[in-house]
Amino acid sequence: MDIVLRVMGKTSESYLKEGIEVYLKRLKRYAKYSIQEIPDLKGMKNRNASEQNIAEGQELLKTIGPSDFLVLLDENGKRYSSRGFSEQLQKWMNAGPSTIVFMVGGPFGFSDEVYARANALLSLSDMTFSHQMIRLFFTEQIYRAFTIFKNEPYHHD
Numbered sequence: 777m778d779i780v781l782r783v784m785g786k787t788s789e790s791y792l793k794e795g796i797e798v799y800l801k802r803l804k805r806y807a808k809y810s811i812q813e814i815p816d817l818k819g820m821k822n823r824n825a826s827e828q829n830i831a832e833g834q835e836l837l838k839t840i841g842p843s844d845f846l847v848l849l850d851e852n853g854k855r856y857s858s859r860g861f862s863e864q865l866q867k868w869m870n871a872g873p874s875t876i877v878f879m880v881g882g883p884f885g886f887s888d889e890v891y892a893r894a895n896a897l898l899s900l901s902d903m904t905f906s907h908q909m910i911r912l913f914f915t916e917q918i919y920r921a922f923t924i925f926k927n928e929p930y931h932h933d
């Protein structure tokens with residue numbers, strides 16, 4: 777099974793790239809996890825928030841297969857402890873989709889069409905993070921979730 781974090785645009789900051797690489801390397805022994813960057817859309821500066829959301833949403837939805845399990849990262853989604861997330865991830869995996877896609881929204885979040893396709897909404901905090909930083913925080917949480925499944929001494933309650 778593949779676990780994918782799908783995001784709009786490249787990871788721009790080297791300090792984030794470096795941190796993400798650390799966790800991608802560590803994750804190799806546990807899961808088929810990757811970060812897929814969808815190229816930024818051109819001409820967005822002249823569009824209002826709702827137009828941007830709709831255009832980005834259409835791009836994001838093109839990348840979702842009919843049997844993909846889609847989880848949106850969203851401040852208003854369900855919050856878990858790291859241990860709770862680890863259990864929930866295992867349940868989603870046990871349900872047997874070939875791919876679980878976690879998706880990060882753009883500067884204005886997601887369009888209604890994307891919300892309508894989502895299978896679940898996941899919040900990492902009540903605070904809002906940049907769409908760049910969330911890539912690192914989420915990747916570390918995925919690593920943490922796998923070390924919890926495996927009972928390895930990374931997470932301490």
Ligand SMILES: C[S@@+](CC[C@H](N)C(=O)[O-])C[C@H]1O[C@@H](n2cnc3c(N)ncnc32)[C@H](O)[C@@H]1O
Pocket residue numbers: 848849850851879880881882883884885886898899900901902903904905906907910
């Ligand atoms: C800058 S935020 C945009 C959020 C903004 N509230 C909106 O909807 O207009 C960009 C993206 O980062 C992700 N994100 C930021 N903070 C988050 C959090 N606390 N939990 C989960 N995802 C978050 C979400 O995918 C969000 O769509």
